[in-house]
Amino acid sequence: GAGVSQSPRYKVAKRGQDVALRCDPISGHVSLFWYQQALGQGPEFLTYFQNEAQLDKSGLPSDRFFAERPEGSVSTLKIQRTQQEDSAVYLCASSFDPSGGRTDTQYFGPGTRLTVL
Amino acid sequence: SQKIEQNSEALNIQEGKTATLTCNYTNYSPAYLQWYRQDPGRGPVFLLLIRENEKEKRKERLKVTFDTTLKQSLFHITASQPADSATYLCALDRSNDYKLSFGAGTTVTVRA
Numbered sequence: 001g002a003g004v005s006q007s008p009r010y011k012v013a014k015r016g017q018d019v020a021l022r023c024d025p026i027s028g029h030v031s032l033f034w035y036q037q038a039l040g041q042g043p044e045f046l047t048y049f050q051n052e053a054q055l056d057k058s059g060l061p062s063d064r065f066f067a068e069r070p071e072g073s074v075s076t077l078k079i080q081r082t083q084q085e086d087s088a089v090y091l092c093a094s095s096f097d098p099s100g101g102r103t104d105t106q107y108f109g110p111g112t113r114l115t116v117l
Numbered sequence: 118s119q120k121i122e123q124n125s126e127a128l129n130i131q132e133g134k135t136a137t138l139t140c141n142y143t144n145y146s147p148a149y150l151q152w153y154r155q156d157p158g159r160g161p162v163f164l165l166l167i168r169e170n171e172k173e174k175r176k177e178r179l180k181v182t183f184d185t186t187l188k189q190s191l192f193h194i195t196a197s198q199p200a201d202s203a204t205y206l207c208a209l210d211r212s213n214d215y216k217l218s219f220g221a222g223t224t225v226t227v228r229a
Contacts, residue, residue, distance in 0.1 A: 004160070033217075042121075042206050042219030043161065056216070091160050106217065108153075108160030 004109035006092050012115045013082045021077045021112045025094030033106065034067055034077050035091040043091050049075060082116045089113050119144040123207060123220040131228055136194040138223045140207035143188060145218075147209040150183055150190050155204045155222065164205075165192075197227045 005024045013019050025032050030051055035043035036059075045059040051072035060067070064083075069075040079086055089111040097104030122141045130136050140150070148169050153161035167174045167183045167190070174181045180193040194201050204222040211218060 035219075040221065042208075042221050045216045045218070048216070059216075093160070105163040105166075106151075106161075108162070110158070110160050 004092055004094055004107050006109035006112050008112060009110060010113050012117065014117055015083060016081050018078065018080045019082055019114065021090050021114070023075045023077070023092030023109060025073065025075070025092065026107055029094035029096050031095040031097060032069060032075050033093045034075070035093065037089045037091055037111070046077070084116050087114055087116045119218065121207065121209060121218060121220040124223040127224040127226065129226045129228065130197055132197060132199060134197055136197050136201070136225050136227070138192040138205055138225070140190040140192065140220055141188060142209055145188070145209050145211070147211070149210045151208045151217065152181055152192050153206040153208060155206060161206055194225070199227045199229050202226045
């Protein structure tokens with residue numbers, strides 16, 4: 001595709017439900033990032049993949065958050081037993097640069113807006 | 118602790134004027150600094166990257182400066198247009214790390 005796509009664009013969950021958010025990066029991009037963006041704030045790093053390897057998950061807020069990229073392309077961010085504080089926009093970004101996008105453009109998807117009731 | 122601060126107030130300017138945004142940081146030694154634009158309901162879009170050994174970079178009507186002594190970057194939009202209205206985010210790399218750390222952003226509104 002032409003850019004990074006994410007689905008669903010909007011997700012409403014009841015507290016305690018599990019959710020799965022999908023990211024389709026640009027084909028051939030090695031690096032993939034997940035960010036969480038609260039209203040009025042900048043994106044906050046959650047986790048980083050280089051191909052299928054999850055090299056950094058230090059930003060995941062709790063063990064309820066889990067991300068995978070099993071074949072080095074599509075990635076899924078899963079949140080178990082959602083809480084109200086998980087409500088945010090979840091952004092996925094990809095980069096061709098295997099060093100993680102520090103020296104290269106990160107291409108962001110449109111995000112998934114998660115609302116936990 | 119590490120901190121990135123952008124203009125705390127939104128910026129409202131008249132079309133044709135220059136918008137100047139600031140990004141100040143503490144307890145970072147970034148090798149690279151990036152600026153992104155974000156429109157409501159969309160993901161950030163990359164605009165410019167400047168390296169620590171570059172003082173200034175330009176792209177069309179955009180200009181970025183990077184002063185590692187002052188720990189500050191300035192982002193200028195010259196001859197501003199209503200289409201420039203958006204939130205602008207600065208992002209710093211963290212050395213020895215894959216991450217980008219973002220500021221909270223400055224919202225710019227250009228009045229026709």
